Amino acid sequence: MLLTNYKKSAILIIAFSIAFASCSAKKGILHSNAKIPVSSKIGIIIDSPNNLKNVVLALFMKRGYQVTAINASDLYTFKDVYDIADMKKLSYDMADDTVPTVEKTYENMYKLHIYNFELNKIQFLRQIRDEWRVEYLIILDYKDWEKVSWARVINLRTFEIDFIENYPTAYTDNIETITNHFINGISGR
Amino acid sequence: MKRFLSIIALTILFCVPALRLNAAERLAFGYFINTTNNDEYDYLEEVFPKSIAGTMRNRYNFRTMSPHRIPAITERYTSTINKSEKIITDRDLAFLSEAFTADIFIYGTFTPVEKTNRVKMKISVHRFGSDTVFTFEDTGELGIEIFRLSDRVAMRLKNYIDKHTAYKLSAISKKSKVAILSNIEGDELNRCYYAFMKNGYRISPLHGNDIYSRLDDDSIKKMMTIEAANASLEFIADKKQLQLLHGTWSGVKYYKELLATRDTYNRFSFNFRKEMEQVLSKISTQDKELEYIIIIGFNDDHDTAWYRCIDIKNNRLMSFRSDIKGDTVDEVTQKIITDMTSPLAVIK
Numbered sequence: 001m002l003l004t005n006y007k008k009s010a011i012l013i014i015a016f017s018i019a020f021a022s023c024s025a026k027k028g029i030l031h032s033n034a035k036i037p038v039s040s041k042i043g044i045i046i047d048s049p050n051n052l053k054n055v056v057l058a059l060f061m062k063r064g065y066q067v068t069a070i071n072a073s074d075l076y077t078f079k080d081v082y083d084i085a086d087m088k089k090l091s092y093d094m095a096d097d098t099v100p101t102v103e104k105t106y107e108n109m110y111k112l113h114i115y116n117f118e119l120n121k122i123q124f125l126r127q128i129r130d131e132w133r134v135e136y137l138i139i140l141d142y143k144d145w146e147k148v149s150w151a152r153v154i155n156l157r158t159f160e161i162d163f164i165e166n167y168p169t170a171y172t173d174n175i176e177t178i179t180n181h182f183i184n185g186i187s188g189r
Numbered sequence: 190m191k192r193f194l195s196i197i198a199l200t201i202l203f204c205v206p207a208l209r210l211n212a213a214e215r216l217a218f219g220y221f222i223n224t225t226n227n228d229e230y231d232y233l234e235e236v237f238p239k240s241i242a243g244t245m246r247n248r249y250n251f252r253t254m255s256p257h258r259i260p261a262i263t264e265r266y267t268s269t270i271n272k273s274e275k276i277i278t279d280r281d282l283a284f285l286s287e288a289f290t291a292d293i294f295i296y297g298t299f300t301p302v303e304k305t306n307r308v309k310m311k312i313s314v315h316r317f318g319s320d321t322v323f324t325f326e327d328t329g330e331l332g333i334e335i336f337r338l339s340d341r342v343a344m345r346l347k348n349y350i351d352k353h354t355a356y357k358l359s360a361i362s363k364k365s366k367v368a369i370l371s372n373i374e375g376d377e378l379n380r381c382y383y384a385f386m387k388n389g390y391r392i393s394p395l396h397g398n399d400i401y402s403r404l405d406d407d408s409i410k411k412m413m414t415i416e417a418a419n420a421s422l423e424f425i426a427d428k429k430q431l432q433l434l435h436g437t438w439s440g441v442k443y444y445k446e447l448l449a450t451r452d453t454y455n456r457f458s459f460n461f462r463k464e465m466e467q468v469l470s471k472i473s474t475q476d477k478e479l480e481y482i483i484i485i486g487f488n489d490d491h492d493t494a495w496y497r498c499i500d501i502k503n504n505r506l507m508s509f510r511s512d513i514k515g516d517t518v519d520e521v522t523q524k525i526i527t528d529m530t531s532p533l534a535v536i537k
Contacts, residue, residue, distance in 0.1 A: 029379065029519075031386045047400050100320040101431060101458055104424035107411045108457040108464075114370070114412070115468045117403065118395050122475045125398060141375055141400055148376040154394040159476050160366070161392040164383060166376045 026148055030165045035188030036136050036153060038064035043134040045070050048142065052175055056140065059179045063187065068134055122159075129156040136162070138186070142178055145171050151182045214350065217254045217289060218242045219296030220266050221310065222275045230301050230308075233335075234266075237299060237310065240336060244343035249535075251350075254291060261288035277313075279322060279425040286317040293317070293350060306331050312342060314349060315425075323349055325356060325420040325506075341533075348536050354495075355510040357533045358419060361498060363388070365480040368395035368472075368501075372409035373487055374402035377518045381485065384522035388530075393479050395472070409486040415497050416462045417506035426458050466504045473501050481507065485525065487518070494521045498529055 036042070042065050046053055053069065060067050128134045137154040146169070153163035165185050167178065183189075218238035223230050235256065242253040256262045262285075266275055277285070277296045285294060297312040308331055313324040325345060329338025348355040361367075367390050373381060382392050396402070404412070414423050431454060439447070456464060473479060484497040495511040510528050515521035 029383045031383050033386070033391075045400065099430040100424040101426045101428075101454070103320070104414070104426050104461075105454055105458040107414060107424070108416075108461045110408070110411045112457070112461075112464055112468060114404065115465075115472065118370070119468065119472050119475065121398055122395060122472065125394065126475065137394075137398065139398070139400060150376040150379050152379065152382075152397060154398055159394060159478075161382060161386075161394055161397060164379045164386070166379050166383075 026146075026168045028148075028165070028167050030185060031163070032185065032188070033160070033162045034155070036163065036186045038187055039066070040135045041066040041068065041133055042136045042138055043068045043070045043128055043132070044138045044140065046140045046142070048175075052142075055175055056179050059176065060138075060183060063183055068128075068132055070128070070137075125154070125156060125159070140179070140182065142175055143169055145169050145173070149178050149182075151186070153186055213251050214292040215252045215254065215290070216242065216245055216293050216295055216346075216350070217259055217262075217291035218256050219259075219262050219277055219294065220256045220275065221297045221299050221312075222272060224272065224276075224298050224300045226272070227301065230299075233299060233308070236335070237297075237339065238295070240339040241295070241343050241346070244340055245346065248343070249347045251347075254289075259289050261285060278427075280427045280429060282315050282317075282322070282425060291317065295346065301331070302328070308335075308338070310338070310342065312346070314346065320424050321414065321422060322425055323356070323420075323422045344533065344535055351536065352512065353510055353536045354512070355508070355528075355536055356420060356422075356506070357508040358505060359507065360532050361481055361500075361507055361529050363530060364390060366391040366393055366476075366478045367481045367483055368393035368476075368479055369483050369485060370396050370404065370412065371485040371487065372402060372404045372406050373485075373491060373518060375400070377491065378402070380518045381522045384519050384526060388526050390526075391478075393476055395476070395479075395482070406487070406489050409484075412484045412497070413486065413495065415499070415506060415509070416465060417499060418462070418466075418504045420506040421462075422509070428454075428459070462504070469499070469501050469504055483525075483529075485522070487521070491518055492516065492521065494525065496525050496529075 042060065044057060044060065044067060046056055048056070057067050057069055125137065128137070135156055137156060139152045139154070141150050143149045149167045149169050151163070151165045151167070152161060154160070155162045163186055165182060167181060169178065218241065220234045221237040223234055239255050242255050245251040246253045256266065265277075265281075269275060276298055282294070294315045294317060295312065296315075297310060299308050299310045301308045307328055309326060309328045311324060311326050313322050315322045327338060327342050327345070329335065329341070345356060348357070367385060369378075369381060369385070369392070371378065371381065378397060382397065385392055415421060416423055469482075472482075479501055482499045482501050484499075485494050486496070487494045493512060493514050495509070495513065497509045498507040499505070500507050508529055510525075513521055513524050513528070515524055
């Protein structure tokens, strides 16, 4: 009898711990350094089909934002910066041995291209700001119920992240309700 | 029976210290070579390693071997009067690993700073059997302050050699602007940013200006090695490992390709620090307020991480640490922030 009671308690504790751990990963977070004024010119990045993208853009425009749509896939091309010419030069065979010097060379090559890729992106963001006069870049990702949708706002004048939010998608949410939720947080309304 | 139990208890009592010593890693020290021709400072070539070895043994319970106790090291040291030939290079490590028994080999050089009473030390740490060498610099006063320098070097060695694999130059400034490169993305990256923003840091959009991360759980490991102005954790590099065969049979075209291959190795292996300085300088020009790039590599479960913190304006490695555990990304990130902002101290 006593053992059964202990077993029940143990099962309850384990179940509670698992639920707590998974809950804490899915809890919402929000941090805002500054409100984004509704008259601002914004660029929006979302990786969604065009019909859903239009819904999102329309909601921002309805609130007064001047919207520029940017395709996530066109924004940055990793291959443009990853110069494989250097890799080709090293393609001779060292049998099965990967000597540390060769390993170091390959790793450093990859490292440098990561940094050059990030540099390329920063330069592109400057171009968006200088040529298209975009003031803020808003990155949105929509997830289904039981997952977490998120938003991030980059201030292109200061080159800082001004706003972040993780929003656990509710059962009754759709793309409109989530977008309106984010707009409320971003605009401070 | 009582007598038997007493004997057992006494045996265990005497064995524990011995077991503890057996478990401690064995550190072998080489001479720290004077890089100048001023032989007034040559006495430090033995003083530095002996002093650091003493601290490692007495304060941190490591087993140590000073250079004069290692025949292979002493023979190398006494067989030449040429300073540059006394300096241990990456090429020598394979031979030395077979010449004597130790877990870790510590060696280095020092340079007295002209017209001052200061000396700059460069210390290298190599775990026999591994492919990497950790090297860092430290500067201190000569005279009676020399032991303070040795103690600080010993503290850094202890933090690195221990399971934490940690290093710290100094704490990073609070409320500075940082950029984070990581293999996490989306809502998890937001969590990481949240921890920094709560602590007053300003976040650069570097890496976070995209929905997806180009660094995955495997490729982030390539960012573990690092080469900065004051410290490096890098693969052993030796030109002799590369077989760039050529001769009178080569032909012009082959020789041209060979030179291009050699230049690639020089650029990415032997002179990589210059490449890094150039790219960091370009990034710094794009974002003048950016102070640090922090590389955070999470494991597959995203509950353990390592980090590297680089001062982008001077290409200085500020700190790094491995095996930082937590239940969530925010918890791990908070521990990283705590580590980066606390002063240099022994990690228990």
